[in-house]
Amino acid sequence: MKQPSPTSRETVPAVLMITTPTARKDEEEDRTNEMTSLLDTAHRSVVGQLLQHVDKPIGATYIGSGKIDELARLVAERGAEEIYFDCPLSPRQQGNIQEVTKCAVYDYEWLILEIFAANARTEEAKLAVELARAVYLKGRLRRMWTHLDRQRAGGGPGGSGFLTGTGEKQIEMDRRQVRERIQNLKEKLEMIAGRRERVVAGRNECFKIALVGYTNSGKSTLMNALTAAGVHAENRLFATLDTRTARLPLERHHNAVLSDTVGFIRDLPHGLIASFHATLSEVREADLLLHVVDSSSHAMEQQIGAVEGVLTQIGADEVPAIVVFNKSDCAYSRTLVGSCKKRYRNAVSLSALTGAGIPELQEAISQVIDRRQTRLIVRFSAGDGALSAFVRSRARVEDEQYEGDEASLTIVADEMVQTELRSRPGLAVSLA
Numbered sequence: 235m236k237q238p239s240p241t242s243r244e245t246v247p248a249v250l251m252i253t254t255p256t257a258r259k260d261e262e263e264d265r266t267n268e269m270t271s272l273l274d275t276a277h278r279s280v281v282g283q284l285l286q287h288v289d290k291p292i293g294a295t296y297i298g299s300g301k302i303d304e305l306a307r308l309v310a311e312r313g314a315e316e317i318y319f320d321c322p323l324s325p326r327q328q329g330n331i332q333e334v335t336k337c338a339v340y341d342y343e344w345l346i347l348e349i350f351a352a353n354a355r356t357e358e359a360k361l362a363v364e365l366a367r368a369v370y371l372k373g374r375l376r377r378m379w380t381h382l383d384r385q386r387a388g389g390g391p392g393g394s395g396f397l398t399g400t401g402e403k404q405i406e407m408d409r410r411q412v413r414e415r416i417q418n419l420k421e422k423l424e425m426i427a428g429r430r431e432r433v434v435a436g437r438n439e440c441f442k443i444a445l446v447g448y449t450n451s452g453k454s455t456l457m458n459a460l461t462a463a464g465v466h467a468e469n470r471l472f473a474t475l476d477t478r479t480a481r482l483p484l485e486r487h488h489n490a491v492l493s494d495t496v497g498f499i500r501d502l503p504h505g506l507i508a509s510f511h512a513t514l515s516e517v518r519e520a521d522l523l524l525h526v527v528d529s530s531s532h533a534m535e536q537q538i539g540a541v542e543g544v545l546t547q548i549g550a551d552e553v554p555a556i557v558v559f560n561k562s563d564c565a566y567s568r569t570l571v572g573s574c575k576k577r578y579r580n581a582v583s584l585s586a587l588t589g590a591g592i593p594e595l596q597e598a599i600s601q602v603i604d605r606r607q608t609r610l611i612v613r614f615s616a617g618d619g620a621l622s623a624f625v626r627s628r629a630r631v632e633d634e635q636y637e638g639d640e641a642s643l644t645i646v647a648d649e650m651v652q653t654e655l656r657s658r659p660g661l662a663v664s665l666a
């Protein structure tokens with residue numbers, strides 16, 4: 235299979251095939267726009283597009299044979315070099331369509347994998363993408379070689395016994411290589427995951443908040459508005475593929491940290507979710523999620539649904555969340571935002587870009603932390619400056635009394651800080 239190279243600056247002319255089911259006809263335009271923007275990110279220009287409502291995919295070719303002929307004509311007429319489907323295709327379907335259209339055919343999953351590959355910056359993200367691509371290609375090796383066999387044998391299904399034999403051997407060799415590579419990548423990722431777990435465990439005394447949301451919803455921009463992290467934000471899909479964590483300064487709380495991570499999209503390929511399992515641990519382990527929604531998009535509700543779907547898939551659907559309706563400066567419909575907000579117990583609208591509404595979000599976060607907090611009395615030797623500084627760095631002090639050489643502080647602390655204080659020698663902790 236020829237592999238597209240989205241890193242090259244030249245744009246490749248491509249034809250787009252949209253296959254939205256009839257029942258989801260109203261999503262047609264959004265899908266087309268999203269696919270066009272994904273293709274643009276991958277340096278493909280859409281020179282033609284076709285639509286077929288596919289309610290039940292046709293096994294061998296996904297779409298009807300008439301449509302495939304139409305696709306072949308369009309490709310020839312517009313000089314397209316590639317065809318992209320907006321859905322996953324089986325290796326057999328991909329091969330069959332390729333044969334009729336005489337053009338390279340790629341599916342939705344491959345396109346997402348390509349974009350992830352081009353955007354991966356950190357070692358972990360690069361390995362995770364390579365693993366997902368290797369798993370994707372493993373399932374397609376047979377198809378690639380059978381196709382080659384037929385070409386060598388001068389067409390005709392089956393090919394000659396000799397050539398088929400060569401192909402079989404080659405498939406076996408390739409499979410073994412790919413299997414070994416997959417194993418190797420998994421081991422490397424596990425090592426990195428171990429390191430990450432230790433870092434996350436080291437943050438146990440912190441209140442951990444993670445940004446989640448559809449790609450391009452403004453997570454990184456919000457991260458920058460709330461912290462001094464200075465992360466990369468851009469009007470591009472999947473600009474962020476790694477995780478960045480920074481201290482989140484709040485008036486009443488001193489131990490909150492905020493993490494920015496990879497964005498989600500509809501039908502995020504399973505292979506990618508599996509590969510990014512470790513990166514997404516920041517989301518699973520969080521005490522609170524900020525679900526960032528792009529309220530300038532009219533597909534806002536579908537995007538919320540897609541994000542909730544991924545959260546369930548990665549086992550993070552039980553983590554408490556504040557829904558942040560971002561881009562309020564250019565909301566698609568204030569009425570829609572208003573009615574959507576009512577569905578959530580905890581929701582705010584703001585603009586990460588202009589800063590409007592940021593104080594309301596900070597207050598909403600503080601209230602969540604407040605609810606997890608208890609009033610405690612800690613006693614220690616009044617002369618112990620280090621201990622006094624330690625307590626003050628971890629919790630808000632409401633009152634302080636001194637009797638003889640004993641200091642007695644009334645503080646407000648959450649469970650994690652309580653555990654930390656109780657294990658510190660020289661401190662006596664009791665409920666206020």
Ligand SMILES: Nc1nc2c(ncn2[C@@H]2O[C@H](COP(=O)(O)OP(=O)(O)OP(=O)(O)O)[C@@H](O)[C@H]2O)c(=O)[nH]1
Nearest residue numbers: 450451452453454455468469472473474497586587
């Ligand atoms: N008008 C407006 N644009 C915003 C706002 N917040 C973010 N943006 C823009 O939206 C685009 C995407 O922002 P990012 O912060 O990179 O989005 P992200 O969710 O981190 O995206 P990925 O990392 O690609 O998943 C950028 O061009 C931002 O300037 C906002 O409140 N208003």
Ligand SMILES: [Mg+2]
Nearest residue numbers: 453454473474
């Ligand atoms: Mg980002």
